[in-house]
Amino acid sequence: MKIFIKTYGCQMNERDSEAIGALFEKSGHTLCDDENSADVLLFNTCSVRDAAERKAKGKIGYMRKLKNRNPDLIIGVMGCMAQRLGDQLLAELPHLDFVLGTGQLHKALETVENIARNRQRVSSTLPSLEEIDMLGEHRNNSWSAQIAITRGCNRFCSYCIVPYVRGREVSRTRDSIIAEAENLIANGVREILLLGQNVAAYGLNGDIRPPAEGHSPFAELLEALNELPGLERIRYTSPYVSYFNDRLISALASCSKVCHNIHLPLQSGSDRILQAMNRQYTAQSYREKVASLRQAIPDLTFSTDVIVGFPGEEESDFEATRELMNEVGFEQAYIFKYSPRPGAKSALLADTVSEEEKLRRNNILLDDLQLRIGKKLKNMTGSTVEVLCEGVSARNSSRWTGRTGTNFVVHFEPDTQVKTGDLRNVRITGCGQVSLFGELI
Numbered sequence: 001m002k003i004f005i006k007t008y009g010c011q012m013n014e015r016d017s018e019a020i021g022a023l024f025e026k027s028g029h030t031l032c033d034d035e036n037s038a039d040v041l042l043f044n045t046c047s048v049r050d051a052a053e054r055k056a057k058g059k060i061g062y063m064r065k066l067k068n069r070n071p072d073l074i075i076g077v078m079g080c081m082a083q084r085l086g087d088q089l090l091a092e093l094p095h096l097d098f099v100l101g102t103g104q105l106h107k108a109l110e111t112v113e114n115i116a117r118n119r120q121r122v123s124s125t126l127p128s129l130e131e132i133d134m135l136g137e138h139r140n141n142s143w144s145a146q147i148a149i150t151r152g153c154n155r156f157c158s159y160c161i162v163p164y165v166r167g168r169e170v171s172r173t174r175d176s177i178i179a180e181a182e183n184l185i186a187n188g189v190r191e192i193l194l195l196g197q198n199v200a201a202y203g204l205n206g207d208i209r210p211p212a213e214g215h216s217p218f219a220e221l222l223e224a225l226n227e228l229p230g231l232e233r234i235r236y237t238s239p240y241v242s243y244f245n246d247r248l249i250s251a252l253a254s255c256s257k258v259c260h261n262i263h264l265p266l267q268s269g270s271d272r273i274l275q276a277m278n279r280q281y282t283a284q285s286y287r288e289k290v291a292s293l294r295q296a297i298p299d300l301t302f303s304t305d306v307i308v309g310f311p312g313e314e315e316s317d318f319e320a321t322r323e324l325m326n327e328v329g330f331e332q333a334y335i336f337k338y339s340p341r342p343g344a345k346s347a348l349l350a351d352t353v354s355e356e357e358k359l360r361r362n363n364i365l366l367d368d369l370q371l372r373i374g375k376k377l378k379n380m381t382g383s384t385v386e387v388l389c390e391g392v393s394a395r396n397s398s399r400w401t402g403r404t405g406t407n408f409v410v411h412f413e414p415d416t417q418v419k420t421g422d423l424r425n426v427r428i429t430g431c432g433q434v435s436l437f438g439e440l441i
């Protein structure tokens with residue numbers, strides 16, 4: 001069968017879709033990019049924001065047309081929205097064949113093959129105890145790969161639906177992660193991105209208290225991966241700020257393959273709002289953590305997530321966020337307009353900030369970011385950076401694209417030896433709005 005998979009949401013979802021795709025390929029099916037010629041349409045969905053759900057629902061609804069044309073077409077919805085809505089989706093969308101929640105993703109192949117035989121509609125949102133190591137398949141077609149090291153989340157930030165749709169936090173064993181990494185490296189992978197909803201909580205057995213100083217199973221995992229021959233770069237996303245203790249910070253500084261870039265969600269720079277969000281840190285403790293990290297790793301770059309318009313956010317709270325963002329000087333930031341998620345605690349609070357005001361705050365932070373990035377990129381002219389070569393640039397086929405460990409994108413003219421996955425030095429000659437230009441040395 002020809003399988004079309006569309007993914008919404010985060011990198012964890014991308015990773016799950018890859019593993020599901022690999023399972024289908026291994027049993028003789030093919031993946032395709034064209035929904036019109038597919039025999040099976042799979043939608044791996046996200047619930048984290050209302051907009052993500054609306055987008056997926058719109059697309060899935062529209063697929064009714066294809067089903068009318070081809071009644072044999074199998075259509076399935078998986079992932080977070082599937083988990084949240086379950087049977088309700090089957091009831092609302094009569095052209096759907098199945099709904100598989102976040103604990104049942106490894107059953108996608110079996111479910112599709114059963115439906116092809118017996119045409120019975122299926123919905124399952126049961127949690128799975130098997131799943132943690134089940135989605136380890138890769139398509140092995142790239143120099144870069146992702147490994148999910150934890151699943152679920154125990155932190156219960158008041159705005160967030162993840163603990164409800166992804167369940168409690170579970171960590172994989174170090175041996176199974178190392179084996180997966182070794183296998184990927186043997187297949188040409190040079191960069192590994194470790195994934196988890198709270199990646200630095202790896203190995204803490206779901207304890208919601210950040211680890212004591214001196215203790216960090218995540219640091220031990222990074223050190224073990226850092227020893228693997230053939231691997232060039234290790235990235236990870238997303239860690240929660242409170243988990244960066246002395247043990248983890250010194251491991252980050254001493255592991256030469258761990259990239260000098262951290263995605264460190266801030267959410268708000270106002271203590272009052274952080275508290276209402278059930279974030280267990282203050283603006284000051286966030287600031288101090290960034291300072292300790294920078295002291296240990298001077299060229300470290302930071303990106304972040306921020307929510308504007310959380311219930312009760314006043315102009316002064318927003319200004320505190322703006323100030324802290326400018327002070328930290330994030331190289332990248334994802335700004336989200338608050339939307340209440342059914343089931344999450346904050347959905348019980350009145351959504352006090354108007355859409356226009358959320359948009360205004362959103363745009364101010366984006367403008368600040370643009371200004372800041374422009375300056376940083378300009379200052380890099382004349383410097384030499386090491387990039388991991390990713391291949392022909394999407395915008396200009398005569399150029400190649402690479403990325404620095406600090407996560408800047410660099411475009412350069414290729415030479416005859418350059419290969420994807422190579423580490424090369426590039427002299428920076430100029431910049432665009434969000435990326436750098438340079439020449440291979």
Ligand code: 5AD
Pocket residue numbers: 048049159160161265267305306307336337338339340341
């Ligand atoms: N509204 C807006 N943004 C949200 N996020 C999570 N939940 C919500 C919500 N209800 C954002 C957070 C998180 C990112 C993945 O999505 O910033 O870090």
Ligand code: SF4
Pocket residue numbers: 008009010011012013045046047048049079080161162165166
């Ligand atoms: Fe979206 Fe969160 Fe689910 Fe990822 S885990 S797909 S961000 S709801």
